[in-house]
Amino acid sequence: MISVNNLSKSYFTDTLETLALNNITLHIEKGEFVSIMGPSGCGKSTLLNMIGLLDSPTEGVIRIEGQEFRHKKEKELARYRNQNLGFIFQSFHLISDLPVIDNVELPLLYRGTSARERRHKAEEALAQVELSHRIFHYPNQLSGGQRQRVAIARAIVGNPTILMADEPTGNLDSVLGDEVMKILMDLNQENNVTIVMVTHDENMAQKTHRIIRLYDGNLVN
Amino acid sequence: MLKNYLKIALKVLKRNRFYTFVSLFGISFTLMVLMLSTAFIDNELGANRPLSNKDRILVVSGMGMKKWQRETNTTIDTIYRNDSTILDTTIIETPIVGNSQSSSSSQLGYDFCKEHILPMQSPEMISLFVPQRQIEVYPNNARLELSTCMVDANYWKIFDFDFVEGQPFGESSIENQSHHTVLTEEAAGKYFGAQDSYLNRELVWGHDVYKIVGIIKEPNTSSFVVQGDAFMPVTNLPDHALNYGYGYFGGCNVALLAKDGASGESMTAELKQIENNTEMKDGFDILYLWEKDITDLYAWPIIGSQDTRSGNKFLMILFGVLILFLIIPTFNLINLNITRILERSSEIGVRKAFGARTDHLLIQFLFENIVLTFLGGLLGLVFTFFAMRWFNKAQILEGTHLEFNSTVFGISLLITLFFGICSGLFPAWKMAGKEIAVAIKNSRI
Numbered sequence: 001m002i003s004v005n006n007l008s009k010s011y012f013t014d015t016l017e018t019l020a021l022n023n024i025t026l027h028i029e030k031g032e033f034v035s036i037m038g039p040s041g042c043g044k045s046t047l048l049n050m051i052g053l054l055d056s057p058t059e060g061v062i063r064i065e066g067q068e069f070r071h072k073k074e075k076e077l078a079r080y081r082n083q084n085l086g087f088i089f090q091s092f093h094l095i096s097d098l099p100v101i102d103n104v105e106l107p108l109l110y111r112g113t114s115a116r117e118r119r120h121k122a123e124e125a126l127a128q129v130e131l132s133h134r135i136f137h138y139p140n141q142l143s144g145g146q147r148q149r150v151a152i153a154r155a156i157v158g159n160p161t162i163l164m165a166d167e168p169t170g171n172l173d174s175v176l177g178d179e180v181m182k183i184l185m186d187l188n189q190e191n192n193v194t195i196v197m198v199t200h201d202e203n204m205a206q207k208t209h210r211i212i213r214l215y216d217g218n219l220v221n
Numbered sequence: 222m223l224k225n226y227l228k229i230a231l232k233v234l235k236r237n238r239f240y241t242f243v244s245l246f247g248i249s250f251t252l253m254v255l256m257l258s259t260a261f262i263d264n265e266l267g268a269n270r271p272l273s274n275k276d277r278i279l280v281v282s283g284m285g286m287k288k289w290q291r292e293t294n295t296t297i298d299t300i301y302r303n304d305s306t307i308l309d310t311t312i313i314e315t316p317i318v319g320n321s322q323s324s325s326s327s328q329l330g331y332d333f334c335k336e337h338i339l340p341m342q343s344p345e346m347i348s349l350f351v352p353q354r355q356i357e358v359y360p361n362n363a364r365l366e367l368s369t370c371m372v373d374a375n376y377w378k379i380f381d382f383d384f385v386e387g388q389p390f391g392e393s394s395i396e397n398q399s400h401h402t403v404l405t406e407e408a409a410g411k412y413f414g415a416q417d418s419y420l421n422r423e424l425v426w427g428h429d430v431y432k433i434v435g436i437i438k439e440p441n442t443s444s445f446v447v448q449g450d451a452f453m454p455v456t457n458l459p460d461h462a463l464n465y466g467y468g469y470f471g472g473c474n475v476a477l478l479a480k481d482g483a484s485g486e487s488m489t490a491e492l493k494q495i496e497n498n499t500e501m502k503d504g505f506d507i508l509y510l511w512e513k514d515i516t517d518l519y520a521w522p523i524i525g526s527q528d529t530r531s532g533n534k535f536l537m538i539l540f541g542v543l544i545l546f547l548i549i550p551t552f553n554l555i556n557l558n559i560t561r562i563l564e565r566s567s568e569i570g571v572r573k574a575f576g577a578r579t580d581h582l583l584i585q586f587l588f589e590n591i592v593l594t595f596l597g598g599l600l601g602l603v604f605t606f607f608a609m610r611w612f613n614k615a616q617i618l619e620g621t622h623l624e625f626n627s628t629v630f631g632i633s634l635l636i637t638l639f640f641g642i643c644s645g646l647f648p649a650w651k652m653a654g655k656e657i658a659v660a661i662k663n664s665r666i
Contacts, residue, residue, distance in 0.1 A: 046658075054574055055658040075578055082576020093571045093661065097232035102225060109222055110576035154575070 001030040001194055002051055002162070007060030009046055009217075020046045022217040024060070030161075033188040033195045035205040038214035044198040045166055047214065051196055052085055052164040053077050064162070082110050086155030086193075090167035092147040094139040100126065100150050101135040107158040125153040129183055145176030152183055156193070163187065165197040169204055181207060223588070230589040233561070234596075240561055241593075247550045248597025248637060253604040255633040258543060260609065260623040264441045266516055271380040271440050271447045275515040277345075277479040278379060279488055280446055281338065282513060284469065285326030286505035289316035316506055325505070330471030331455075331463035337495050343487040344477040348375035351455055351462070351472045352445050358426055360412045367408055370449030371458050379478045380447050387420045387435030390454060394434075398456045403435035408450035424451065441622045444519060446476065467502050485514070547636065554644035562586065562648045569652050570660030582653035583646070590645030591638065598634045605630070 009021040021043045028034050036044045049055040050062060053069055061068055064084070069077060086107075094103050104122040113121070126132050129149035139147055148168060155163055165184065169177030181204055187193045197208060205211050213220040234241045268275050291314040298309040329338070334349050341347060351371040358365050377389035382403075390401040402424055404412070409419040416422075424431045431453060440447045455463075455473075464471045479485045492512050499508050513521065516532030524538065525531025562569075569582060577585075609623045652660070 049658040052574070054661075055656060078573065078576050078578045081574060087571075087574045089571075089661065091567075093567050095229070095568050095571065097229055097236060098225075102228065105225075106572065107575040109225060110572075110578075110581060115224075158575075 001032070001065060002028040002196070003063045004047075004051065005061045005063075007047070007050060007057050007062065009043070009050065009055070010058045020217050021050070021057075021214075024214075024217075024219050026212060026219065028194060028196060030194055031188070031192045032210065033185065033197070033208045034210045034212060035197045035199050035208040036212045036214060037199060037202070037205050038220075040200075042214040043217040044214055048164055048166055048196060048198050052087060053081055054087075078110070082107055083158065084161050086158065086160035086163045088148070088151050088155050088163065088165040088168045090170040092139070092144075092151045092171075094147055094150055094154075096139050099136050099138055100131065100142070103139065103150055104153045104157050106154055111158065121157050122153070125157040126150070128156065129153045143176075144172050145179055148172060148176070148180050149183065152180065152187075156187060156191075159191075161194060163193050163195045165195060167198050167200065169199065169201060177201070177204065226585050226588045227592065229585070230592040233565075233589060234593065237561060237564075240557055244554060244557060244593055245597045245600055247553060248594055248641065249600035249604050251547060251550045252598055252601030252633055252637050253608055254546060255543065255636065256601070256605040256625075256630060257608055257612070257623065258546075259633065260626060261621070262539065263626060264621055264623055265443060266519060267442075269441060271382040271437075272442060272444065272515055273381050274379060274478060276482055277485070278515055279344075279477045279479070279485060279492075280513055280515070280518055281329060281475040281477070281492065281510050282518065283326060283328045283474075283511040284333075284508065285324055285511070286467065286469070286501070286503075286508050287324040288322045288504055289318055289506045290320040290322040291315065292317055318506075325467070325470075327466055327470035329473045329475060329510075330465070330469050331460075331473050333464075333469045333471065334473050334475055337499060338475050341477070341488070341491050341495075343480075343484060343491045345480040346375050346379055346478040348379050348476040348478075349373050349455060349473055350376050350446075350476065351458060352474055353448065354462075354472075356426055356451075358412065358424065365411055367412075367450040368448065369451045369453055370447075371453050371455040373455050376452075376476070379476050382440070382447070383438040385436045385438055386418060387433070389452075390434050395454045395456050399454060400429055400431045400457065401434045401454060402431040403437055403452040404433055405437055405439045405450055407439055409433070409436055429457075439622075441624075443621065444515060446474065446515070446518065467505075469499075469502065469508070488512075551644050554641070555647055558586075558590070558645055559648040559651070562652045566652070566655075566660045569655065570657050570662075573657045573660065579650075579653040583649050586649030586653070587642055587645050590641050590649075594638050594641030597641075598637060601633075601637070602630065 004024055004026045007021055007024040008019070011018045011020060024047060036047060038044050046055065050057050061070060067080070069080070095106070101119070101122050104125055105118045108118040108121060123132065123135065126135055129152050131146060131149050131153065134142060134146060139150065142150065163184070168184065169180050172180060184195055184197070185207060188195050199205050263269070272278070294313045294315070296311040296313070300307045300309060331349070339347055339349070350373065354369045354371065356367050356369050358367055374390070374392040374395050385406055387403070389403055390399065393399070394401045404419065404424070412424060413419055413422055419433050419436050422433045424433060458472070462472050477488050479488055489512060492510050496508050496510055501508065513530060514532055516536060517525070517530050520531045520535030524535055572582060606625065609625060612623055
């Protein structure tokens with residue numbers, strides 16, 4: 001499903017080159033729930049961003065469902081992300097000026113879905129994360145756990161085949177973290193969604209099918 | 222999608238109240254100043270009564286004569302005759318063209334105009350008038366100062382004054398030196414007090430009694446060619462007020478009405494011929510006429526010297542100032558927009574992650590700017606309305622009456638919108654092109 005070959009990422013300043021990822025090769029199967037672990041600054045989020053087509057590698061190739069993205073235009077990448085990928089961030093990144101329902105509708109907005117269908121699908125996604133009663137609330141009126149559930153609803157509203165979760169439980173206490181983790185596991189098991197999750201939490205990682213460990217930008221076997 | 226953008230736009234405006242206040246104030250104030258400026262320019266320089274024909278009018282407001290400096294060459298020939306020396310001296314004076322030794326200038330003499338200007342062939346009509354002579358009159362034993370404009374019959378045909386009652390005096394009044402006058406509404410009110418009609422009433426100036434034959438509305442423009450409280454036949458002026466100095470100078474101005482918009486140049490050419498063909502007096506070398514259009518006349522005391530045509534330069538400076546006035550708030554708006562959009566780095570990152578293209582974001586931010594500009598425009602409209610009312614009531618510039626012009630408002634709004642879009646485009650383009658990972662990483666949420 002996802003194959004990463006000899007992936008490297010460097011950041012350049014005038015005088016300095018910082019190697020964030022060094023020659024990473026890995027493969028993730030369809031329907032797999034994989035966690036990426038490692039100490040801070042080891043390149044976990046960078047790797048996730050590459051796989052999620054949010055950032056471009058310095059070297060190497062990423063293939064998702066057989067498609068390569070090296071020479072794709074911004075427009076094509078945007079369309080692919082919109083139709084196939086979902087994202088969950090540690091800090092939720094909900095748009096504070098929009099109510100929950102509009103936040104969840106966001107991916108469908110760029111798909112040209114009609115307003116009625118958008119509304120219907122967003123309500124379904126919110127029902128899936130048990131937030132139907134909060135659709136007209138604004139993000140700042142919700143708890144951290146509820147916000148992350150809204151973020152999950154937003155990530156799944158477009159029925160993506162792959163979910164990228166960057167420390168989805170990182171800002172939550174253990175109870176709320178477990179709740180979120182359960183939703184992700186259900187999505188993986190029931191909807192066969194491939195999930196790539198970055199986490200610091202060993203317990204959460206243990207619940208996934210496989211752990212990929214990084215250290216100083218290198219893959220650790 | 223637009224509904225979503227509108228929702229966001231209004232929310233953003235509500236959230237950042239200070240930013241919104243500064244932006245709205247900037248836009249509405251800019252729009253108001255633009256409206257007032259253009260209304261003022263239209264009031265002063267527009268083709269409005271009594272200057273509806275302004276594009277066909279040239280005014281000869283004065284004339285001058287110059288004497289060039291002389292270079293003197295003395296040649297001495299020595300002749301020996303009968304053992305004695307005889308000196309033969311030849312002195313040749315050559316004028317140095319361009320180096321003025323002395324000059325003299327004035328308005329035009331009545332006789333000069335009759336002899337040289339009135340026979341001109343290129344204008345459709347020629348009027349001779351003596352503007353802005355101050356007189357004192359004593360209605361009910363109270364002193365009242367009036368500005369008179371002594372005019373001929375053609376004056377009323379070239380300058381289409383708005384008559385409230387009565388009509389202008391005609392050729393027979395000029396020929397017969399009739400004591401007829403046309404007053405402005407305000408002057409009539411001051412002299413006679415408020416009356417239903419002022420026609421056929423009498424105005425006493427010195428020992429003369431003038432019959433009121435017409436009442437006109439005060440012209441909005443402050444152009445001196447149409448300014449005056451009382452308009453009287455020019456032939457009522459004594460000769461010493463019409464002719465003085467060198468036989469050419471006097472107190473007159475001449476208005477020339479071109480046959481059409483394109484024949485102004487032929488009038489200028491004919492005036493040049495007059496300059497060249499007029500016999501010089503008192504050792505002067507050249508004669509020149511100050512020929513100006515209505516805009517030149519307006520610009521003359523502000524930027525020009527008397528012998529230059531400075532109307533176009535004046536308009537360019539005016540236009541430049543207006544552009545500058547628009548550019549400064551635009552840069553401020555750009556600055557504000559950059560700050561505002563930087564605050565929304567997270568939103569940009571998230572929107573892009575979920576499939577927004579750069580053009581989606583550009584449209585979104587531009588839409589927000591258009592909403593802001595539109596609101597600013599509405600506020601500007603209200604401000605303009607009140608500012609004009611206050612300006613007209615306070616009479617800061619006497620005789621100026623600013624009028625709301627919907628075309629000007631439309632154009633001003635379009636200009637503001639254009640600058641509003643420009644001010645949003647740069648920051649939106651800058652942020653929309655940002656890498657998603659960077660946008661999300663740099664967010665403050």
